[in-house]
Amino acid sequence: MGEVLNYEGCNYFRQRLILSTLSGKTLKIKKIRSKEDDPGLKDFEASFIHLLDKITNGSKIVVSETGTSLFYQPGLLMGGKLDHDCNLQRSIGYFLEALILLAPFTKKPIRAILRGITSDQIDPSVDMIKLSTLPVLKTFLGSDDGLELKINRRGAAPGGGGEVFFNCPCKQKLRPLNFTDPGKIKRIRGVAWATRVSPVTTNRIVDACRSILNKFLPDIYIYTDHCRGSNSGKSPGFGLTLVAETTNGVFLCAESASKPKGSSQNPTVPEDLGKTAAKLLLEEIYRGGCVDSSNQSTAALFMVLGQQDVSKVQIGALTPYMIQFLRHIRDFFQIQFKIDQQQQQENDEENEELQLGGEKFLLTCVGVGYTNISKVTL
């Protein structure tokens, strides 16, 4: 217990707090924006600390007077019912991602209601988490009993006003993963949403997006979700989330959202947004792998916190966030992943090499044998 891990800077804030909570190691972060005009923790980080305080019991959190350093001694992960107004500087995705990483290890199943912005231009939107992170979570949990993510109300940046309900069962042990063949993409689905703008917007997005993707695959269906009245939040906005599903159950996800109201740049054109989202999806497909780029760290964490068994997963190029996450995992759990570049299978016959996009990597590790001792068993 005596060991204290020291870090600097505000980047990777959530990673550090989450890993600290799960490993039970005390954490100290210094020099948080110490050289900036507006030093110290921002409101959204404070909001995140509040959320963490709500799902744990006995945590000790000390923030220095200037807000540039933080001390965190984790308590027990309780979970249970939870209600949180997320800060509007970041979208709900920022908070939800962290909640998902903690959810399987709580004492009681998490039933959370989060309010705020459902999608913005920075964080993964709630749609994206629903379409790509939940399938990953499901494979580790082994079933989707009680796993639910519902968007009750949408809220665009900057006003927010959205509401999301998240329900996740807690488990004693996670299943090890062996996922090395992504299969082929069989269909593309998506959600085009719009709040407080003309309903035609969603159709314009869908048409533009189809003009690019139809060259690759005929099976494309994009739902349109035009919110009205109390379900549409406080600000106008629109966006598109796309997901490519493969024959082996891999979900590769990409999205684009409109600029927030009041931004200094030109307003977003729905057609451009549709095309951008389509291209981002193609890029995601190029990167490929069994887990998409924004969920690499999720998969890595659940692999480490699994049983004492070998887990293996194929992913595309590692994102900077993932690389830092792997380093943090080493700091907190003393686990290093084996990272191999995957060679293309040789086709000895007249076939030339298959065009499967960028390089792929195989990540292998042995779980630490983490068991959720606080979970109530009957």
Add this chain to the structure above:
Amino acid sequence: QEKPEIKPREMNMSEDESSSSDEEDSDDIEDHIHGEDGSMDRTEHDKEMDDGDEEEGTQWKSNLMEIAAATFRRIQSERVNYRKLVYGQVNEDDEGDDDVDDELGGLFKVLKKKSEKSTSGKLSDNMVDCSKLILDKQVQLQDWDSEEIQKTIKDCFVTGEWAKSEDAA
């Protein structure tokens, strides 16, 4: 006494080799692949061969092992060690300490805002914490309008080419 070296000629010999020399054989290969000892062996080896009464025809076989070792080393060096890239020590020279802070009346320090360049090099300690890969900032988005680049992912779809092993047609 045991034979000091195994001549290349003997490597072609089949089952009638004794087990002890088999072991030596494998040791020898290892020596050649790893470390400097291999090169020492080589000079000895070559000398021995010159002494011996071998025909010119088998000469090409003499450096087979050397070639194999060289190829092995080349492949080894070409393969990027990603584990080392991720977990290795980060060589960052502290640029921050270089710039001298101005002092106001010998009492207060004026902190200069560091230039964008130096902060981005230092693994971005105070960047936005975000799991989503921000394309066009962290990674260049490829030009997906071009046919060439579109082709690079054509076999990711069910409509594309399948590997021979799983092709149903």
